[in-house]
Amino acid sequence: MAVVANELPKVRRSPTNTKIKRDTHSKRLARIGWAFSTPALLFVALVTIFPIGFSLALSLSNVSVTGNGFSLQGFTFSNYYELLNSSTWRYAMEFTVFYTIATVLVELILGTAIALILERLTKGRGPMMALLLLPWSMITVISAELWQYIYEGTYGVLQSMFSAVGLGSPVFLGSPTPAVVSMMVADIWKTTPFVAVIVVAGLVMLPSEVFEAAAVDGASSWTTFWRITFPLLRPTIAIAVLFRILQAFGLFDLPFVLTGGGPGTSTTSLALLSYKVMFQNIDYGPGAAVAVSATLLVIVGSLLFLRVFKAQVGKEELQ
Amino acid sequence: MSYRTRTSWHKWINPLNLAVLAVVLFIVLPIYWLVISSFKTPVNVGSFPPQYFPNPVSFANYGSAFSHYGFGKYFVNSLTVTVLSTGLVLVIGSLAGYALARLPMRGKAPLLVTLLVISVFPEIAVVSPLYLLMNQIGWLNTYQALIVPYTAFNLPFAIWIMRNYFLGIPKEMEETSRIDGASAIRTYWSIILPQARPGIFTAGVFVFTACWTEFLMALTLDNSNGFRTIPVGIALFGSPNVVPYGTIFAASVIAVIPVGTLVFVFRKFVVSGLTAGAVKG
Numbered sequence: 204m205a206v207v208a209n210e211l212p213k214v215r216r217s218p219t220n221t222k223i224k225r226d227t228h229s230k231r232l233a234r235i236g237w238a239f240s241t242p243a244l245l246f247v248a249l250v251t252i253f254p255i256g257f258s259l260a261l262s263l264s265n266v267s268v269t270g271n272g273f274s275l276q277g278f279t280f281s282n283y284y285e286l287l288n289s290s291t292w293r294y295a296m297e298f299t300v301f302y303t304i305a306t307v308l309v310e311l312i313l314g315t316a317i318a319l320i321l322e323r324l325t326k327g328r329g330p331m332m333a334l335l336l337l338p339w340s341m342i343t344v345i346s347a348e349l350w351q352y353i354y355e356g357t358y359g360v361l362q363s364m365f366s367a368v369g370l371g372s373p374v375f376l377g378s379p380t381p382a383v384v385s386m387m388v389a390d391i392w393k394t395t396p397f398v399a400v401i402v403v404a405g406l407v408m409l410p411s412e413v414f415e416a417a418a419v420d421g422a423s424s425w426t427t428f429w430r431i432t433f434p435l436l437r438p439t440i441a442i443a444v445l446f447r448i449l450q451a452f453g454l455f456d457l458p459f460v461l462t463g464g465g466p467g468t469s470t471t472s473l474a475l476l477s478y479k480v481m482f483q484n485i486d487y488g489p490g491a492a493v494a495v496s497a498t499l500l501v502i503v504g505s506l507l508f509l510r511v512f513k514a515q516v517g518k519e520e521l522q
Numbered sequence: 523m524s525y526r527t528r529t530s531w532h533k534w535i536n537p538l539n540l541a542v543l544a545v546v547l548f549i550v551l552p553i554y555w556l557v558i559s560s561f562k563t564p565v566n567v568g569s570f571p572p573q574y575f576p577n578p579v580s581f582a583n584y585g586s587a588f589s590h591y592g593f594g595k596y597f598v599n600s601l602t603v604t605v606l607s608t609g610l611v612l613v614i615g616s617l618a619g620y621a622l623a624r625l626p627m628r629g630k631a632p633l634l635v636t637l638l639v640i641s642v643f644p645e646i647a648v649v650s651p652l653y654l655l656m657n658q659i660g661w662l663n664t665y666q667a668l669i670v671p672y673t674a675f676n677l678p679f680a681i682w683i684m685r686n687y688f689l690g691i692p693k694e695m696e697e698t699s700r701i702d703g704a705s706a707i708r709t710y711w712s713i714i715l716p717q718a719r720p721g722i723f724t725a726g727v728f729v730f731t732a733c734w735t736e737f738l739m740a741l742t743l744d745n746s747n748g749f750r751t752i753p754v755g756i757a758l759f760g761s762p763n764v765v766p767y768g769t770i771f772a773a774s775v776i777a778v779i780p781v782g783t784l785v786f787v788f789r790k791f792v793v794s795g796l797t798a799g800a801v802k803g
Contacts, residue, residue, distance in 0.1 A: 229626045235706045236625030241587030243618035243677050244633070251640050254651035261651065266638050297743040320541045331542070333789045334549055337778075340785045341736040345774040349556045352767045358570035360555065367571075392552060453644035456737045460757050474646040474738070481650045482742060491650055498647040505642060 255498070261491035282492040288409070291468055292493060295476040298383075299500065302472070303451040306387050306394075307444060313391065314398030315440070319428075324407045332403065335396035343393065347460035350389035351376070379469035382462050386470055390457055394450075398443045405439030406432070438454050452501045473497040560584070560771035567768040585771035591766075593773045595748065596755035600777075602665055603740075603751060604733040607672035611680050611729045612722055614673070619684035620710055620718075624696070634682070641678035645738045653742050663746040671743070672733045680725040683795055687721025688714065724795035727788045734781050752777045 262282050264275040286292045321331055338346065353360055354375035365373050375385045409432070417427045433440075450465040458464050464471035464479070471479075474497055479489030559567060563580040566573055586594040622630055652663070652671060661667045693715060697707045715722070737753040744750060750758070756773055760766045785792055 232625050232706070233627045236621035236627040237623070239621035239706075239710075240618035240627075240633075243614045243681060246614060246670075247637065249642060250671050251643060251648060254648040254655070255643065257651035257655070258575065258647055261654075311597050317545050320538065320545060323538055324542065329789065331545075332793060333786045334546065336785045336789060336792055337782060338549060340731050340735070340781045342737075342753050342756070342774075342777060344737055344757045345556075345770075345777065346552075346772065348756065348765075348767070348770050349552055351765070352771075353552065354554065354557065358568050358572060360572045363571040392548070396549065397796075399627070400793060404793055404796060411730045449642045449644075453646060455646065456753075459737075461743075474644060477646050477650075477740075478738070482653075487650065487654070494646050494650060497644055501642060501644050505639075 232290045232470050235384065256500075261487055262495045264488060266488040266491075282488040285489050286492050287318060291471070291476065292496070293470060295471050295473045295493075296496065297501070298469075298471065299454060299473045299497075302383070302387065302454065303448055306390050306451060307447045309387070309391050310395045310398050310447060311440065311444060314443070315402050315436075317395065317399040318402035318406055319432075324522065328403075332400060335400050337396075338393045339397045339400070341393065343456035344460050346393050347457050347512055350392075351461050354385050376462055377466060379466055382466060382470050386457060386461055389461060390451075390490050394447060398447065401439060402436065405436050405468070409435050412469040441508075445505065448504055448508065449501055452504060464510060473500065542682045556771050557775055560766065560775050561651040562768060564766075564768050583768035584776075586766075587769045587773040591759055591769055591773070592747065593752075593753070593755065593776070596750050596752045596773075597776065599665075599744075599749055600734060600753075601780075603668045603672065604730055606665070607669050607676065607733045607744070608726055608729045610669065610673045611676045612726055615677050615680040615725065616684050616715070616718070616722060617710070618677075619681045619721075620688050620714055623679065623685045623688035624693075624714075628767050630698060634685075637678040638724075641675075641682075645675070649738055649742050652739070656743060661743075663744055663749045665749070667743040667749075668736075668740060668751070672736065672741055676729045676732055680729055683728070684718065684721045685724045687718045720791060720794070723788060724791040727784055727792055728795055730784060734777075 211216050229452050260275070263278055263280070265277050265281070267274055267276060317335075319329055321335075322330065356362065356375070356377055359375070361375065362372055365371065376382045413431055413435070414427065417431055422430070453474050454472040455478065458470045458472055458475050459478075462470040464475050468476075473493060477490050477493035477497060480486050480493055484490075558574075558576050560583050561576040561579050561581070562569075562573060563578065563582075564582055564586075565577075566576065566580075567583075608629075621627065622634060648671070656662050656667050695713055695717070696709055699713045704712075734754065737757070740751045740754045741757070745754065752773070756770055756777070759770050759773070
């Protein structure tokens with residue numbers, strides 16, 4: 204750098220020289236840039252890209268477990284064949300997709316409602332935001348234990364509340380459909396605030412003139428929401444939804460603790476199935492195939508979503 | 523006087539405040555249940571009908587969390603792994619974030635998109651290969667078994683957040699410093715970093731929270747009792763037949779405090795991070 208500074212007067216004298224100097228200068232800066240970013244890129248490549256490739260290789264091999272390790276013997280599609288013929292895998296796939304769509308939809312509606320309420324608050328919005336961040340920052344294992352205690356079949360607080368109002372003793376985690384719904388409620392409690400916080404932040408950034416104009420025109424608050432607020436908020440909502448969908452596709456902690464995937468396999472997500480096949484049945488090949496299918500789901504989900512989202516944005520720009 | 527207090531009290535009953543109250547109850551009631559259950563006696567934790575307020579108030583669960591279940595060790599493990607991973611992410615990630623924001627490198631755009639794609643990959647995709655690899659090199663049940671993957675998994679998002687802040691710093695400041703003859707590292711350290719402090723806080727809070735709450739990798743890679751982190755420890759408390767809820771909730775209250783405080787104090791940064799990730803990313 205000192206060299207460049209010393210040569211500055213000379214550089215000014217000749218235009219061609221300037222160009223050469225600038226080129227070497229920017230090359231130098233580019234080298235520094237690579238030096239600065241190499242550690243991060245190496246870390247990411249080694250721990251994410253390399254294992255994902257390895258996972259793909261496992262899923263396409265005959266893996267045999269030996270005494271203290273494993274060995275790969277030849278290329279095969281049998282792991283995927285096994286997967287496609289397994290009703291457990293098909294159920295896990297359907298369950299993961301259905302569960303994701305249902306919970307994210309509820310979270311979106313509830314989260315937007317909460318955001319609209321908070322946006323009207325003139326006082327105390329800061330503490331309310333902090334309160335919303337509390338479930339978001341909670342360890343999922345803890346919230347799963349908490350909800351398990353709330354749903355408990357013999358002494359749970361919900362049992363007591365339901366029987367107090369004369370609704371008998373309902374089953375929460377003991378049979379398949381109620382278990383799915385109960386898990387959704389626990390999930391919605393924990394992640395709706397995340398959606399709400401993002402939407403509040405989006406609402407605050409909207410231009411106030413548009414709303415003033417709508418008020419002058421005498422638009423009802425219902426019309427204002429659907430005609431103005433919602434379209435303007437769409438990019439914000441889209442990102443919140445995308446984050447949530449991708450997270451929910453990897454659903455693991457909640458069913459692992461709350462239901463163990465049961466009763467039966469009724470709450471077994473793809474990630475939980477993959478974990479069980481791999482670490483409880485010690486079946487690496489099929490387990491890797493399940494993991495690859497979960498990854499594909501995430502990729503397809505995000506591509507689809509981005510396409511729909513882009514199409515919508517494009518349409519608006521045309522109008 | 524009594525008339526005046528009554529009107530001011532009535533003034534608070536309106537649809538907006540009732541809605542706010544409903545939101546508060548929705549969030550707070552389960553947390554209330556967690557906290558008060560941790561103060562019930564071990565017997566009263568399972569009483570029916572349940573106690574809506576602990577009577578008598580007991581600290582027995584807190585005692586047993588530490589004495590019988592080794593919660594102190596889990597707390598130290600979590601803190602070690604989380605602090606070291608967060609530190610590493612901030613050091614390595616801020617350098618990369620600065621380079622990707624400011625330095626004239628070729629192929630920046632594809633790199634950034636790749637990072638974004640990687641940041642949404644599900645953990646389950648890498649956990650089994652990581653397990654097998656770490657088994658081979660003897661890393662299972664060590665601190666680095668979690669620190670290395672936590673660092674890698676949190677780098678992409680942290681780089682994106684910090685890059686957005688670096689982009690907002692006026693370019694002139696760097697150029698002046700360069701003309702004054704400062705080296706790139708020096709410019710970065712004494713000119714850029716102080717300016718980007720909010721971005722670094724934001725990334726730090728996110729990475730800390732993510733590491734503190736992570737479960738799947740901690741469960742598979744550090745499962746021996748000496749290296750369990752809080753989520754794994756709590757999930758495996760007790761036996762399949764007996765779930766010691768009181769102890770679990772006592773441990774949970776202690777586990778929620780560090781991140782809860784961090785998020786409360788830095789809530790502005792968290793909100794700005796959520797929207798920076800959301801709006802610009």
